[in-house]
Amino acid sequence: MSNNQKRIGKEFQECTQTPPKGCTVKLVDESNLLKWEIIMDGPEGSIYEGGHFKLLLTLPNDYPFKPPVLNFQTKVYHPNITNDEKGSMCLGMLRADEWKPPNKIINVLKMARGLLEAPNPDDAVETSIAEQYKNDRKGFEKTAKDWTKKYASGK
Template identity: 45%
Template sequence: MSGIRRVSKELTECQGPPPPEGKDMSKVKLQDGAAILPPTTMEGIWAKADNSNMYRWDIWIEGPANTVYEGGIFKLKMELPEGSAPSGTGGYPFKPPKINFTTRIYHPNVTNDNTGDICLSLIKTDVWKPASKIKGVLEAVRQLLIEPNPDDPLETRIAEEYKNNRAEFEKNAKSYVQRYAKDTLKENSSKTTTKKETLKNAPSKV
């Protein structure tokens, strides 16, 4: 299967089934500043490919319940490596996707800066397998919010804090949620100029 066909197939899988008749499930509603997201086939994850390049995706992950990230919506960018035309060989799925948090997050496995690099074993070059799927990558990123891995950190100080002073870690992580992850969807919508454009750019179901 060529790279472009593989990406197209996985995009279809991630976006899930169409919404029920008569309901526009792609709408993002905001009530009192809190985001209310549409139902999804993957728990707490939404994805939207760039209209002009399906190798570039916007991802939204809802902070899992009963974690320090609960109540936040985290936006990520994912870029799939493009291979040589016309076969697409040398790109995805032979090389792993690159994924970054664009919403700041206090986490031992994510760089504490504006680049938002992620340490995730699944997408390391020496671990990645062509049979791996984007859906699995997104689920693994969400799982990192539930279970950080302080033994393989990008932020050593935060990892030490997580292991040795959990209360301080939780306080700092929750502070980041309040500061950076509360208005993620509102900021995404504010870039548009009309209601029609806002709905068009809202996240699709995964």
């Protein structure tokens, strides 16, 4: 077993035994440590409360020297998550130029959940949603709650 596989196994164990609040983690396929399925509950008190969002975490072969890729597979109305089938996130620590090998997956998941609690419209990938967030908060919240009910209400 290579060093990166040992590290991934250790991090997977940490994420399943003591997962970040509101997250459950499992492998997509038991024989592949590089693809994880995460179910992230919408944080209490947030506009995403009550939602169960499915995410896919994909680790590169040269992890931890390259960052993982984290995508929302459940549609979500959010300025920092692309509004397409990719569900890509704008999360600083996941950018290749900002990723550091000591970073851990558990912290990536905590940061992703933090974005559900507090969107960052100044670092948006969906500029129209960011504009609505800034200029029509009630309209943004209504649409986000509607999408959460429509796309993220089942587990």
